[in-house]
Amino acid sequence: MSQKRRSSSEISETFADHLEQHGVSRRGFLKFCSSMAAALALPAGSADVMAKALSxxxxxxxxxxxxxECTGCTESITRSHTPTIENLIFDFISLDYHHTLQVAAGHQAEEARDVAMKNAYGKYLLIVDGSIPTKDGGVYSTIAGRTNLNMLEEVAAGAAALISVGTCAAYGGLPMANPNPTGAVAVTDIVKDKPVMNIPGCPPIGLVMTSAIAHFLTFGRLPAMDDLGRPKAFYGDSIHDRCYRRTFYDQGLFAKAFDDEGARKGWCLYELGCKGPTTHNACATMKWNEGTSFPIESGHPCLGCSEPNFWDAGSFYEALSVPQGRVGETVLKAAAVGVGVGVAAAALNRSKKSAAVEGRETMTVEDLKKES
Ligand code: SF4
Ligand code: SF4
Structure with missing residues (x-):
C-alpha cells in the first residue's frame, strides 16, 4: 500500500506474476479462490473460473x-482477518490514493491521485467512505482546498465503477442524521451515471469489502446486488435469519434486561431492542474479529447499522413494534394476526433467498459470468 510511483513492469504485472514473486504456491492460490468464491456464494465450479481470471x-x-467519516471503515478493512486476503488483494491492487494509508502527504498525495487517474482513466475502481456535504457549496469538508463534492465528481468521472464503503457513503449515515447541519448526502445522490455498489455497516465487515474487490478483479464488474445496491451474497439474509438465538425467539424466550436470567441463559434480545429482524448483513455468519463473535453473541442487540436511516430511526433499545424498511405488507398482516414481526420478516427473507439461489447448481460458467 505504499505510495511509490509504479514502474511500467509493475503496471503490466499479472496477479499470477505477483503471487509467484511473493512465494505463494499454486495450492495456496486455489485455496484463496475457493474461499473467495464461497464468501461470494458463487455456484460450484466458480473457484476455477476465479482462479483463471485472477491469474x-x-x-x-x-x-x-x-x-x-470516522476512519472506522479503513480500520475494519485493514483487519480483514485472513492474512492471505490482505496480502493477495491489498498488496496486489495499486491503492494509489488513500489518506490514512498512503505515505505521501500534501501536494505529493494530490499529484499521486492525478497521475493514477490519468494513467487508468475509465478503468480504475473508486472506493468512497464518508458522506458528502452539500450545504453552502460543500464547504464543510475540503481536501487540498477542494470540496468533497467537487473531488467526487471529478474522480467518479474517470472510474469504471464505485464502491461506497460504510453506511455514511452508502446512505448518509451519522453525518446525515437530523438536523444534518452539513447537508450530507450519499454517493448515489451525486453519482448517477456509474455502477455503484453499497457495502453498508458502521463499519462494514472487512472480508465483505475484500471479497467485493476480488469479484471486481475476477469479472471486471461488481457482483449481483439487491434493491439497495448491496451485494446479495452478504446482505441477502437478515441477521435474524441466521442468528443462533433464533430458537429462543421461536420459543418466545426473551431477555427482559441485560442482567436478568434470560440474558444469562442467552435468550433472544428482541425485547431489548434487537433490530436483527429488519437488518441485512453478514454479521451472524461471518462474524467479527477473526470470526470470533458478533454483537448479539456478546449480549448486545443489533442496532441496524447497515440499513438506511440508521441513527434517525433511533429506538436502539426499544423492541421493534412497527415493521420497518423493506419488510413490508406480509409482516403487517402477520403482526395483525398475532405472529411475531421477526418470524414473518425472516420467512419473507428466506423465501426471497431461496428464489435467488434456485437453480444455481446447474449454472454454467457463462451463466455465472452473466449473473455476476
Ligand atoms: S431478535 Fe435479534 S437476538 Fe433475537 S433471534 Fe432475532 S436477531 Fe437474534
Ligand atoms: S450486529 Fe447489527 S448493528 Fe451490529 S454490526 Fe452487525 S448489522 Fe451492525
Whole structure:
C-alpha cells in the first residue's frame, strides 16, 4: 500500500506474476479462490473460473476517497482477518490514493491521485467512505482546498465503477442524521451515471469489502446486488435469519434486561431492542474479529447499522413494534394476526433467498459470468 510511483513492469504485472514473486504456491492460490468464491456464494465450479481470471488479471488502480467519516471503515478493512486476503488483494491492487494509508502527504498525495487517474482513466475502481456535504457549496469538508463534492465528481468521472464503503457513503449515515447541519448526502445522490455498489455497516465487515474487490478483479464488474445496491451474497439474509438465538425467539424466550436470567441463559434480545429482524448483513455468519463473535453473541442487540436511516430511526433499545424498511405488507398482516414481526420478516427473507439461489447448481460458467 505504499505510495511509490509504479514502474511500467509493475503496471503490466499479472496477479499470477505477483503471487509467484511473493512465494505463494499454486495450492495456496486455489485455496484463496475457493474461499473467495464461497464468501461470494458463487455456484460450484466458480473457484476455477476465479482462479483463471485472477491469474491473468492486471494490477488495477484503486483510488480511495475519504469524506465525512470516522476512519472506522479503513480500520475494519485493514483487519480483514485472513492474512492471505490482505496480502493477495491489498498488496496486489495499486491503492494509489488513500489518506490514512498512503505515505505521501500534501501536494505529493494530490499529484499521486492525478497521475493514477490519468494513467487508468475509465478503468480504475473508486472506493468512497464518508458522506458528502452539500450545504453552502460543500464547504464543510475540503481536501487540498477542494470540496468533497467537487473531488467526487471529478474522480467518479474517470472510474469504471464505485464502491461506497460504510453506511455514511452508502446512505448518509451519522453525518446525515437530523438536523444534518452539513447537508450530507450519499454517493448515489451525486453519482448517477456509474455502477455503484453499497457495502453498508458502521463499519462494514472487512472480508465483505475484500471479497467485493476480488469479484471486481475476477469479472471486471461488481457482483449481483439487491434493491439497495448491496451485494446479495452478504446482505441477502437478515441477521435474524441466521442468528443462533433464533430458537429462543421461536420459543418466545426473551431477555427482559441485560442482567436478568434470560440474558444469562442467552435468550433472544428482541425485547431489548434487537433490530436483527429488519437488518441485512453478514454479521451472524461471518462474524467479527477473526470470526470470533458478533454483537448479539456478546449480549448486545443489533442496532441496524447497515440499513438506511440508521441513527434517525433511533429506538436502539426499544423492541421493534412497527415493521420497518423493506419488510413490508406480509409482516403487517402477520403482526395483525398475532405472529411475531421477526418470524414473518425472516420467512419473507428466506423465501426471497431461496428464489435467488434456485437453480444455481446447474449454472454454467457463462451463466455465472452473466449473473455476476
Ligand atoms: S431478535 Fe435479534 S437476538 Fe433475537 S433471534 Fe432475532 S436477531 Fe437474534
Ligand atoms: S450486529 Fe447489527 S448493528 Fe451490529 S454490526 Fe452487525 S448489522 Fe451492525
Amino acid at each position: 491473468a488479471a492486471k494490477r488495477p488502480t484503486v483510488i480511495w476517497l475519504s469524506f465525512q
